[in-house]
Amino acid sequence: MSKLGIGFIGCGGIHHAHAPHLVGRDDARIVCAMDVNEAAAKAHCEKYATPHWTTSRTELLARDDVDAGVICTPTGFHKEAVLEAAAAGKQIFCEKPMAMSVADCEAMDAACRAAGVVLQIGFVRHFCNEWLKLREIIQEGMIGRPVQWRSVSGGSGAPTPWFFDKELGGGPFIDGAVHSYDWARFIFGEAANVVTDIRKLKSGTTAWDTGTVIVNFASGDQQVLMWSWGLPGFGYGVPADDAHDVLGPLGSIMFPGGNQLKVNLEDGEHLVEFEADTGNDWFRKQMDSFLECCRTGEAPIAGAHEGIEATRIAAAALSVGDRPAIIEL
Numbered sequence: 514m515s516k517l518g519i520g521f522i523g524c525g526g527i528h529h530a531h532a533p534h535l536v537g538r539d540d541a542r543i544v545c546a547m548d549v550n551e552a553a554a555k556a557h558c559e560k561y562a563t564p565h566w567t568t569s570r571t572e573l574l575a576r577d578d579v580d581a582g583v584i585c586t587p588t589g590f591h592k593e594a595v596l597e598a599a600a601a602g603k604q605i606f607c608e609k610p611m612a613m614s615v616a617d618c619e620a621m622d623a624a625c626r627a628a629g630v631v632l633q634i635g636f637v638r639h640f641c642n643e644w645l646k647l648r649e650i651i652q653e654g655m656i657g658r659p660v661q662w663r664s665v666s667g668g669s670g671a672p673t674p675w676f677f678d679k680e681l682g683g684g685p686f687i688d689g690a691v692h693s694y695d696w697a698r699f700i701f702g703e704a705a706n707v708v709t710d711i712r713k714l715k716s717g718t719t720a721w722d723t724g725t726v727i728v729n730f731a732s733g734d735q736q737v738l739m740w741s742w743g744l745p746g747f748g749y750g751v752p753a754d755d756a757h758d759v760l761g762p763l764g765s766i767m768f769p770g771g772n773q774l775k776v777n778l779e780d781g782e783h784l785v786e787f788e789a790d791t792g793n794d795w796f797r798k799q800m801d802s803f804l805e806c807c808r809t810g811e812a813p814i815a816g817a818h819e820g821i822e823a824t825r826i827a828a829a830a831l832s833v834g835d836r837p838a839i840i841e842l
């Protein structure tokens with residue numbers, strides 16, 4: 514089997530969740546690593562035995578042995594990287610959030626369609642058994658409908674400063690929350706409106722870091738996020754994603770971890786089992802699926818449509834700031 518040549522664009526934190534799954538395979542190999550930080554590109558090559566590195570995206574994309582680009586830059590640079598990769602005819606895996614605005618996402622989608630290349634977005638929950646099981650039992654009506662999915666978290670947020678820059682990362686209500694908006698859409702269907710009241714606790718940053726976003730779905734289901742990345746560290750509030758549950762007319766779903774979801778109904782507690790993903794297995798399955806799409810031309814499980822619609826919710830949540838608002842979608 515000929516090996517698909519992979520080029521990394523951005524070699525920071527999340528790329529380490531992808532790169533191990535592209536080493537030692539029969540169907541793909543990493544050919545080149547690109548990062549604006551030379552040290553990061555070189556460190557990648559040392560760790561994964563990748564033969565080439567560069568600090569120029571244009572140089573990476575000009576390589577004939579690069580068939581696909583895995584884009585792991587700060588979000589504000591996703592659009593330019595995707596447009597250039599599509600123009601070079603490369604298949605594309607782009608980390609979430611797809612981009613910082615719906616217009617940018619749509620331009621990326623149009624470019625990839627015109628070039629006839631795959632565009633997969635890094636919504637890794639689509640490959641995680643726990644999230645899939647949650648969807649299944651809500652859709653089967655185990656706790657009735659409509660439901661309210663609540664999520665509370667508090668901490669210092671992401672490790673690098675760009676996450677707190679309004680233009681590059683946008684803070685928690687797009688960066689982290691886009692996974693949740695996407696998953697809620699996957700369970701409930703399209704959103705009807707977003708109710709938001711977000712503000713900033715941190716000083717010296719531009720993105721809103723703290724507040725509440727409520728997403729109301731046409732189905733009547735509701736998602737409530739009360740999140741903060743504005744604290745001095747972790748352990749100051751409820752840790753990210755630790756406190757969430759789903760409430761329905763017949764009962765509730767809790768997340769004890771491991772291979773179970775806990776469902777409380779009128780007749781008592783039910784433990785719903787699933788095969789737990791170990792390590793970063795879901796990232797492996799995500800990359801396997803991307804390579805399969807590259808080979809077959811099939812549409813990705815999480816593609817441009819998912820990226821655009823989750824960004825639409827995030828953009829609505831961020832469109833006001835510093836005052837409560839209801840935004841119809």
Ligand SMILES: NC(=O)c1ccc[n+]([C@@H]2O[C@H](COP(=O)([O-])OP(=O)(O)OC[C@H]3O[C@@H](n4cnc5c(N)ncnc54)[C@H](O)[C@@H]3O)[C@@H](O)[C@H]2O)c1
Nearest residue numbers: 523524525526527548549550553585586588590608609673
């Ligand atoms: N799927 C997930 O669960 C998940 C988790 C974390 C981050 N992410 C997303 O992945 C992306 C990267 O996040 P991260 O945590 O790896 O950030 P990071 O700050 O750890 O790494 C970013 C890397 O990109 C490099 N870079 C900056 N500008 C660049 C450019 N123009 N071209 C090439 N390289 C550039 C930086 O030097 C750095 O090495 C973001 O969009 C983020 O939201 C996804």
